[in-house]
Amino acid sequence: PRSIWISRHGESMFNLSGQIGGDANISDRGEMYARKLPELVKQSAGDLPLTVWTSTLKRTAQTSRFLPYEKLAWKALDELDSGVCDGLTYADIEKEYPQDFKARDADKYNYRYLGGESYRDVVIRLEPIIMELERSENILIVTHQAVLRCIYAYFMGSSQEKSPWMEVPLHCLIKLTPRAYGTQEERIHADV
Ligand code: F6P
Secondary structure: OOOOEEEOOOHHHHHOOOOOOOOOOOOHHHHHHHHHHHHHHHHHHHOOOEEEEEEHHHHHHHHHOOOOOOOEEHHHHHOOOHHHHHEEEHHHHHHOHHHHHHHHHHOOOOOOOOOOOOHHHHHHOOOOHHHHHHHHOOOOEEHHHHHHHHHHHHOOOOOOHHHHOOOOOOOOEEEEEEEOOOEEEEEEOOOO
């Protein structure tokens, strides 16, 4: 059975400051994950020749740069566009856009940031990625939290409406293997 591997980028400077979106560099800890990742992948995939798909944002390229495989950057793998809230913290959003903050909490899947996207929008823009994934082999995707939630829900056959609340930890490589009775999952956590 074919597997796919997925990971978030290493911790970014925005993760540290609690800001959302943006195009920040990875932190020192993120850098440690980037250096560890080739070993984790080897542990999970052995000598399979993988292809790495990243977003077009710096933090996914930086996280992938030590992986000895061919790489492809997809705009469709960029993080959910938070529009006017890009670069803000959740506390900033609650203060500056209190209505939006509430509306998002009430319906996180359908809530679309002003000038940005909803999870529903992301699911739609991921369709070409999913199609390409279905006809490819040995793909490792290094991308962002919201995007990973959607891809994960697709492969696990779980509800997209609930996926915005799902925890996808940093510094963890997830291997998904679709099987007749459901998708098998293996997680390897990096100790960084
Ligand atoms: O905080 C990291 C991050 O990837 C942000 O860039 C993004 O807006 C957010 O997570 C998505 O998570 P949520 O939909 O839970 O706000």
